[in-house]
Amino acid sequence: MIYKKTRTYIPASIEIKWETLEPFFKELCDRPINSVEELEKWLHDRSELEAAVEEDFAWRYIRMTCDTTSEELLQNFQYFATEIEPKIAPFSNELNKKLVASEWVDKLDHKKYFIYLRGVKKSLELFREENIPIQTEIQVEQQKYQSITGSMSVHIGEKEFTLEQASVFLKDTDRSKRQEVWEKITARRLQDKEQLNELFDHLRSLRHKVALNAGFENFRDYMFQALGRFDYTPQDCYAFHEAIQKEVVPILRQQAEKRREALQLDALKPWDMDVDISGKPALKPFNSGAELIDKSIQCFTNINSYLGERLEIMKENNLFDVESRKGKAPGGYNYPLSETGAPFIFMNSANTFRDLTTMVHEGGHAVHTFLTADLELNDFKHCPSEVAELASMSMELISMDNWDVYFDNAEDLKRAKRDQLVDVLKTLPWVAVVDQFQHWIYTNPDHTDADRTRAWIEIYEPFGEGFADWSEHPEAEANLWQKQLHIFEVPFYYIEYGMAQLGAIAVWKNYKENPEKGLQQYLDALKLGYTKTIKEIYETAGIKFDFSAAYVKELAEFVKSEMDKL
Template identity: 50%
Template sequence: MKTLTRKKRNYLPENLVVHGWQNIESFYQELQQRPIESKEAVLQWLADRSETDAVVDEEYRWRYIRQTCDTDNETFKDAYEDFIQTIMPNWMSIGNELNKKLATSAFVKDLDQERFFVYLRHLQAQLQLFREENIPLSQQVQLLSQEYGATIGAMTIEHEGKEFTLPQAGVFLQQQDRNLRKSIFEKVNNRRIQDKEKLNNLFDELLKIRHQMALNAGFTNYRDFMFAELGRFDYDVHACEQFHKAIKSEVIPLVNEIYAKRKQALQVEQLFPYDLEVDVANLPALQPFSTQDELIEKSVKCLTQVDDYFAECIAIMDNMHYLDLNSRKGKAPGGYNMSLPEIGVPFIFMNAAGTHRDLETMVHEAGHAVHSFLMRTLPYNFDQEISSEMAELASMSMELMTFDGLSAFYNDADKKRAIETHIEGIITMLPWIALIDKFQHWIYTNPNHTSTERENKWLELHKELSADIVDWNLYEDFRKILWHKQLHIFEVPFYYIEYGIAQLGAIAVWRNYKQNKAVAIDNYKNALQLGYTKSIPEMYKTAGIQFNFSREYVKELMDFMKNELSN
């Protein structure tokens, strides 16, 4: 089985390992002091800095991976915190100095301006944002965010004498026994309520620090600071508000139709939150796999049905032990694909418990992984620092294109059921994305709010941007803290609307795929290979789709999805 290794280093010693800042400091000092006296010297300097950044960045990412895989391991926790406290501040500070050095070089103008446009645009934005006083605040935020993962990861419930993590408990919500679903739903949410004050207080701390960071950088609020920090050059706050309105007008009516059909099929007087995942035909929950090995084997077969290259990427990761997929106690929540910039082979982390949702997560993360592989040959580390809107296009498109390969997991009847479930899931997820984004807009433009005001605003927005057919009357206390389960709010603020923007793009990719598979896959690969060397609209165009979230375009895509559901 194929194994990949990192390319030969040209600037740093082959055996250099970043145990501490002292291992890498002299190389950054040399970059800072080196004269840049020609266009060729600029290009060499960029290559050497890129190599150095990739080595440090990969060390950080491995430390993050290890402590999420085992939150109880004090050695892993200490190593991660050591990076945040001793390496990160020095790296950020020297990074700003190197940015200034490059920006003031007389020879930058001689570079290919089209080739380096995106990078230089981002560089100027980072220079404008950087404040030395924000370095310790950034450290505090990262360490506090870690507390969220540890708190959620430690949550378990007891059922029939056994202990279950919350992802494991979620499997019971697909069971036919309604009383069982009700019991599990209440146990899970009562467990969340036990840590309500702890998480509210944690978020209050994060909010205070983030707002101060924005003020330090010359912004009036953290939302506007983050739009600049995330490099949202190709759309603005107004475009996000346009997205919220389009979802409300064009998607929520379709969600209500889906849930009304579900209510009728289940023959219930009231549709409660614990009725949303059970199969309406009284069929048992889909069980696509039992073990990690089975999930990997079947995923490779599934991806082969779409494109051999996609399958090869996952097979390589498996061979290199770059997959940790099962849920277990002491593991951080969620799932991610972590790119590793020097070796160019990513790592997938999941909390799989044998559900169809886990299968969806696997092919989603496989899309991210393929993106990482396709960017391996890009010459600079900064070329791989992709926009979220493009990253999520890669993953969400993969979810839809792999419908063809679901026969690796299911018989024909279950495959059809899985596709219908997935399409409905996409439609019902879009309002949640709009809700999380709109909620964060309010949070950070009203930074002096109380936790009670925050709960009330969440309730108001949840009622506005969710299906009114679902009955929450008995569960208002649970409803008030639903946002606690969204790790992005705590750990990566404002990284969420990208899922919605990319989901619209992915639907368009899938529409193209159904019309001409070969052309759609070529366009998809060509777009991903660009990394972040073009603007987002240009990359979407390369993928054969529009960068558009107007009401008219959302309606067009929802009409397509509704037609696919009816078929």
């Protein structure tokens, strides 16, 4: 079993509610600090309090997403969002002020605290009292996305399936079956189109208000500051989109043409994009959620015993919920538990190849959680997404050499690796589309639903439109953005997947050239948490934080050469 770290500041038995938390926030605000040692003790006590609060929130979120039909679990989550979080926000701002104003702050070890203090100063710049109730409303509103999408299901034959389960049929070699299922899934999504449009319009308007209150012209510019994007600008993102369009889309267009020819079709339709072009049935790497967990433990162990042990610890402590079921929120995530030092992995397995890649992706995040568990301050563990996603996306590629755990047939293993490498490249245009769409949404805050639809199509088309012919399904194409949870729940968290995907390809290239050194550099980078700049963390991994056209071209060509070998 694993146990939470021993507390030295707040009682082990404290119930997390505002009445019990408030005295500790007040004490931290009022405590005199007369030396650099006392300042560091104050930082550790604050860190302990924040970690306890974070872990309590984590469990409320996890339990709610595991069962979106439970009113009690929803109310537990909403209690935190409405009664605890808004009351902590002004105290956090006061504590930040106290820290920055302390006469001892300049005596802290600059190398150790530079990143942390930079973030604190940015938070102080952005804090506005009037945004607290708006941010509370946003927190509550955006959870409605999961309630709406979590209840979506379709009937195929006599059985009811969640959309994740139904999507397995899109790999069926019977084209008419694929089309039937795709049309049912699409019709079900479109059924809630207006409800999701209304929800998003409300969220957009609330977010714009937050930005205006903080002195920004739009929410995009606000979020670049709020996310601590010290290392790149919106203009860099546009340049990255262009590089992907120029260097990656043509490779994927060639792959799509190979698919069309292999399937002997005049044109690829949206339901032709997931079936295996070999004419063989869909890959089935495991038969149940329990088997997926066990095989993943073995796969990670074969890479390095430490990695396998981390997943084994999670299994022993019931820190997985992997099976898809009705009423469960869609998607997958790895949620770090700040005090426990381990994470929880949530996903919607339907026994497909995609579930394998989701598991090794979230497993990469999980390893990252364990590696940063003993960092001194809770804030040191709060990695920017460009680093967090490097952990997960690299693991997808590093683990490939050990996928024989899932496939005992050599041809199936080859198919799995080929599919994975195509997916690696396919990630990049989709990231560019979602990111560019969000830039447009928030820099055009007064747009209508019709404007938004037009913008989506205009942005999506140059990136290949998924390389399918949508001409008979314009409404479905126009509505694809609603599938992306990030747009509703974590705005602007998406370009990081593109940056991290490039980084992951570079990590994998190093690993292939020298497995021992490549893996060690990767783990050394993850251990840093967020105590160094993104650039320094990438350099520790033996790679560059670079998304120029030349670098995109170099890495895309490396992936293509590896695909050609298969």
